[in-house]
Amino acid sequence: MGKSNKKKKKRDRQAFLANKHDLYQKAVQEPEADTEFMEKVFRDKFKHTPLVMREDFCGTGFLSATWVAEKKERRAIGYDLDPDTVNWGVENNLSDLDSDQRSRIELRIADVLDAPKEPVDIVCAMNFSWWIFKKRNQLLKYFRSVRSSLLDEGLFVLDMYGGSEAYEEMEEEREKEDFSYIWDQEKVCGITDEVLCHISFHFPDGSKMKKAFTYDWRRYGMRETQEILIDAGFSSVEVYWEGTDEDGEGDGEFTLQTEAENSEAWIAYLVAIP
Numbered sequence: 001m002g003k004s005n006k007k008k009k010k011r012d013r014q015a016f017l018a019n020k021h022d023l024y025q026k027a028v029q030e031p032e033a034d035t036e037f038m039e040k041v042f043r044d045k046f047k048h049t050p051l052v053m054r055e056d057f058c059g060t061g062f063l064s065a066t067w068v069a070e071k072k073e074r075r076a077i078g079y080d081l082d083p084d085t086v087n088w089g090v091e092n093n094l095s096d097l098d099s100d101q102r103s104r105i106e107l108r109i110a111d112v113l114d115a116p117k118e119p120v121d122i123v124c125a126m127n128f129s130w131w132i133f134k135k136r137n138q139l140l141k142y143f144r145s146v147r148s149s150l151l152d153e154g155l156f157v158l159d160m161y162g163g164s165e166a167y168e169e170m171e172e173e174r175e176k177e178d179f180s181y182i183w184d185q186e187k188v189c190g191i192t193d194e195v196l197c198h199i200s201f202h203f204p205d206g207s208k209m210k211k212a213f214t215y216d217w218r219r220y221g222m223r224e225t226q227e228i229l230i231d232a233g234f235s236s237v238e239v240y241w242e243g244t245d246e247d248g249e250g251d252g253e254f255t256l257q258t259e260a261e262n263s264e265a266w267i268a269y270l271v272a273i274p
């Protein structure tokens with residue numbers, strides 16, 4: 001087989017034709033579940049509707065775009081450091097919005113630590129992104145900056161995962177409609193609490209997009225995170241724990257809890273109140 005034939009074959013393979021941001025959104029994100037959760041908790045607490053959301057570590061701005069598309073008066077400001085990711089989001093997520101929705105969203109290519117203190121109803125940091133702060137002091141500084149960007153009736157919503165599997169070097173594969181998603185926890189350090197993880201995608205034609213995303217994080221404990229939030233000036237922190245279905249799998253229902261049995265894998269939202 002000639003070289004050019006080989007090249008053509010590679011070009012025709014699914015991994016080559018797919019886009020990693022598109023796959024990530026399909027595999028990892030469920031923005032409607034996040035917006036529903038945030039709106040409900042906010043309304044229960046403050047008896048009015050949250051309008052302005054700041055999405056830290058916004059990536060492609062999928063959540064922000066969903067936020068403004070769902071309701072007319074809502075606004076969203078997203079922050080992410082990575083220009084390629086943000087630009088993909090502008091071209092693919094924001095382009096789906098009509099001009100009114102588009103006028104109510106802005107994605108800024110910047111460090112979350114440099115976000116101006118524009119008072120907002122909700123700041124969120126999803127998909128464990130805040131684990132990029134490897135030193136407690138850096139995380140405290142970030143939490144303080146979020147605290148000073150919130151209205152008195154405001155919420156900081158962040159998520160985290162844990163459980164015994166979170167401490168294992170392991171790979172988990174999940175079948176999606178037309179690809180598989182692989183979560184690879186390559187390194188877990190018992191001393192530093194650092195975790196090195198990758199996301200890869202495999203396709204029915206046998207082609208692979210290996211290590212499409214890599215995360216070099218420090219895992220924080222649940223109790224420890226609540227204490228750092230309080231140290232940063234929040235008056236209280238609530239934990240919304242995911243329920244399980246009859247097979248023991250997460251059921252997508254998050255309820256306020258103060259105690260929970262540890263399991264192999266759990267996900268929770270933390271809600272910090274000024």
Ligand SMILES: C[S@@+](CC[C@H](N)C(=O)[O-])C[C@H]1O[C@@H](n2cnc3c(N)ncnc32)[C@H](O)[C@@H]1O
Pocket residue numbers: 028029056057058059060079080081082085110111112113126127128129132
């Ligand atoms: C795990 S992804 C999260 C994407 C999206 N928020 C989600 O929920 O799936 C983490 C994102 O954080 C961004 N990031 C990392 N450090 C950052 C920082 N200091 N300021 C802003 N964005 C940052 C990366 O560019 C990446 O897009």
